[in-house]
Amino acid sequence: MSERSRLEAWAPDGLPEVRAGDDLAALVLAALDEGRDLADGDVVSVTSKIVSKAEGRTRIGDREAAIDEETVRVVARRGPTRIVRNRLGLTMAAAGVDASNVAVGSIVLLPLDPDGSARTLRREIRRRTGLNVGVIVTDTSGRAWREGQTDIAIGAAGVRVAEDFAGHTDAHGNPLVVTLPAVADELAGAAELVQGKLAARPVAVLRGRADLVLPIGQDGPGAASLVRPDGADLFGWGAREAVVRALAGDAADLVPFGEPAPTVELAAALDRLPDGVDRTAVAAVCFAHGWRIEDWEGTIDGA
Structure with a gap:
């Protein structure tokens, strides 16, 4: 039989509403049959929304004021829409402040340190199950030049977030110069496909890319390493x-x-x-x- 490359992704039902102070690792593992649905080399994907809720980043108040608070620089403005560079270095609409999947009148801000949140969740899963998994924290983002949105990794631990093929050659002998797949973002997009936006499945498991999961004790550079420094992007302003x-x-x-x-x-x-x-x-x-x-x-x- 020829060798095959296979990626599996699934999202469990049954995760309760997450509230400030909840033990996120316990909730995630409970949804995954106390970890019995996990294996070494899996990648656990969690939405930034549940991370923020557990960390108390939900508040009642004015959304525009929250966007102001999270914004470092307004990149572009079209009517009421603001594309900004936020305090995490991410360039996105409304600084990532969200008013969906939350009680009416409330808003959710992005986690203070998504990479740190991913490291904590990875460590706790390891401590409670003995398994070595990678963790990504995801959020939804638009893209320049294309309609629609997709999920990206804004936090990561124990996962190679990019694969550098520069210096390699393709099957025809052509040199690869700037080929750098952002695999953490690709995993985030795959996770979103099985989670859905309205299905209340904020956790997903991806299996089949154990090569991207780092050894125990190595968390990697995190998703922050995918953020280009201000001025290194060709589109710093609208x-x-x-x-x-x-x-x-x-x-x-x-x-x-x-x-x-x-x-x-x-x-x-x-x-x-x-x-x-x-x-x-x-x-x-x-x-x-x-x-x-x-x-x-x-x-x-x-x-």
């Missing part, structure tokens, strides 16, 4: 916001534009401006490329 920020030229807004562009790249951008454009437009283009107009003019004068 399209409209980038124009306004560049024209304003506030030094505090410079980082999301990234590292200063090479002089040849900036020169090419300036060449696209119409003849006779004023100094304000030139300064904005320089700013968007990580330069101050004074430094650029100095470079030209010194050439």
Whole structure:
């Protein structure tokens, strides 16, 4: 028989409403037949919602005020919708503040430390069952350029969150340069398929990728390692916001534009401006490329 690659995913019913102070590990294991449904090398996926509820991150109050509290920087705004970079470094709508699957009038904030929450759950499952499993904490996120949402891993412990194939070659001998599958996010998406949004199944088990589960005592870098540093992303500002920020030229807004562009790249951008454009437009283009107009003019004068 030829060798096959197989991934299994299932989500148990029966998890009760999670409240602040609940023993999350006990609830998860109870839903998994006291751990008898688990095996070494499995990955346990839990939604951030139940982690937040257990950790007391639910409150009664104004959603907009909570978004303000969780926001580090507004990336883009379209009407009432805000896409922000939150305190975890995640760029998402409404900073991850959610008002679904919670009592009317209440809101849920993301866990304070999703990677830490995953480490705690992994440790407790190991202590109570003797099993070595990986754990991911998931949340729903939109994607640029595509409609709809999918679940991603915002916390992880004992799981390789990415597989680096750079330096390898494919079956045709072509070198792989920047191939880095975010496997923790792929596992989160698979878990969401069996959990569903309205089925009250916030826990899932994934089996078949034991190669991604780290040895006991090794938790790995966590899902935080998948977050690009501010300025390392090509889309640090929304399209409209980038124009306004560049024209304003506030030094505090410079980082999301990234590292200063090479002089040849900036020169090419300036060449696209119409003849006779004023100094304000030139300064904005320089700013968007990580330069101050004074430094650029100095470079030209010194050439």
